[in-house]
Amino acid sequence: MEPNTKRKGEAYLGLDIGGQSIRGFRLEGDGSISARSAKVTPAALGAEAVLGAIASVVAELRAVGPVAVVGVGTPGGVDPEGRIVGEAANIVGWRGVELAAAVSRAADAPARIRNDGNLAAYAEWAARGGASKALLFVGLGTGIGGGFVDGGRILSGVDDKALEIGHIIVHPNGRPCACGRSGCVEAYAAGPSMGRLAVELAPRYDTALSRDARSGASINAREVYAAFARGDELAKEVHAIAAEALSRAIGIALAILAPDTVVLGGGVLVGAKSLVSDVAALAPRYVYEAASEGLRFEGALLGPDAGLLGSALYGASAALSLEELFALSSRVRANLAD
Numbered sequence: 455m456e457p458n459t460k461r462k463g464e465a466y467l468g469l470d471i472g473g474q475s476i477r478g479f480r481l482e483g484d485g486s487i488s489a490r491s492a493k494v495t496p497a498a499l500g501a502e503a504v505l506g507a508i509a510s511v512v513a514e515l516r517a518v519g520p521v522a523v524v525g526v527g528t529p530g531g532v533d534p535e536g537r538i539v540g541e542a543a544n545i546v547g548w549r550g551v552e553l554a555a556a557v558s559r560a561a562d563a564p565a566r567i568r569n570d571g572n573l574a575a576y577a578e579w580a581a582r583g584g585a586s587k588a589l590l591f592v593g594l595g596t597g598i599g600g601g602f603v604d605g606g607r608i609l610s611g612v613d614d615k616a617l618e619i620g621h622i623i624v625h626p627n628g629r630p631c632a633c634g635r636s637g638c639v640e641a642y643a644a645g646p647s648m649g650r651l652a653v654e655l656a657p658r659y660d661t662a663l664s665r666d667a668r669s670g671a672s673i674n675a676r677e678v679y680a681a682f683a684r685g686d687e688l689a690k691e692v693h694a695i696a697a698e699a700l701s702r703a704i705g706i707a708l709a710i711l712a713p714d715t716v717v718l719g720g721g722v723l724v725g726a727k728s729l730v731s732d733v734a735a736l737a738p739r740y741v742y743e744a745a746s747e748g749l750r751f752e753g754a755l756l757g758p759d760a761g762l763l764g765s766a767l768y769g770a771s772a773a774l775s776l777e778e779l780f781a782l783s784s785r786v787r788a789n790l791a792d
């Protein structure tokens with residue numbers, strides 16, 4: 455028996471809507487990616503313009519053939535009807551937009567919308583093919599997001615806002631955060647935050663990184679970790695501060711969620727391999743002992759396509775058994791590795 459016969463010729467679209475770009479790909483049932491499309495997000499032009507750009511991405515992907523379902527990841531909150539809650543992604547007038555309905559019209563297929571951090575967690579969970587039951591994902595980039603998947607179910611909370619792990623306060627009265635509070639982990643361990651730390655601490659050091667920082671060069675996590683790899687003492691201190699903050703936040707999450715696997719991913723992790731091992735050593739100090747028994751800390755298996763893959767696989771999960779989903783996920787990973 456061929457379990458996929460009835461869906462032959464149909465594909466799953468994955469979309470990732472960010473403040474900078476709208477990206478999409480078309481995932482065939484055999485795990486191949488048959489089309490990709492990307493547009494700059496016209497965030498300043500408002501919601502109608504952004505919906506227009508999304509529709510043109512969908513139209514390019516749909517030109518190849520019919521679509522079974524579309525999965526969509528977007529920053530911020532999403533209600534159960536696929537409407538945008540709040541003002542995420544800096545898109546003018548984005549609040550209240552009926553995103554599921556708009557995408558569904560463009561694709562002539564059902565659309566499933568979720569928070570992007572939750573979908574990245576879903577992709578990492580699916581990529582492990584059943585090796586993890588309960589997976590906590592922490593994505594370190596411009597900000598810090600996350601997601602938690604337990605037995606294939608995404609923990610959503612109200613309007614998909616669960617796992618805003620970046621805004622766990624790890625230092626009361628600490629560094630200011632973009633959210634308006636002080637001491638959030640995002641103010642220490644997101645990419646730009648590490649850059650700001652390096653600039654502020656630079657006067658205490660005489661290293662290559664400190665000289666760059668004092669000369670006004672743009673410093674982000676990438677520059678910090680390039681210097682870290684050369685043994686730069688300032689980079690080591692910034693890394694230690696970030697790892698400590700991250701470990702405190704993850705310790706809190708461990709006590710509440712009881713994952714078997716913690717995955718660190720996002721752009722900051724490129725070149726920052728020691729972050730995973732250092733957090734693995736530190737985080738258990740911030741939670742009761744039994745919570746870290748048998749716990750694994752891992753780097754993300756998926757690269758920059760994690761969001762797209764999470765969107766497509768989450769969309770597909772409505773139609774597939776777990777075994778079929780894991781098989782599809784492993785075929786895609788093999789194709790992406792080629």
Ligand SMILES: [Zn+2]
Binds near residue numbers: 620621631638
């Ligand atoms: Zn915050």
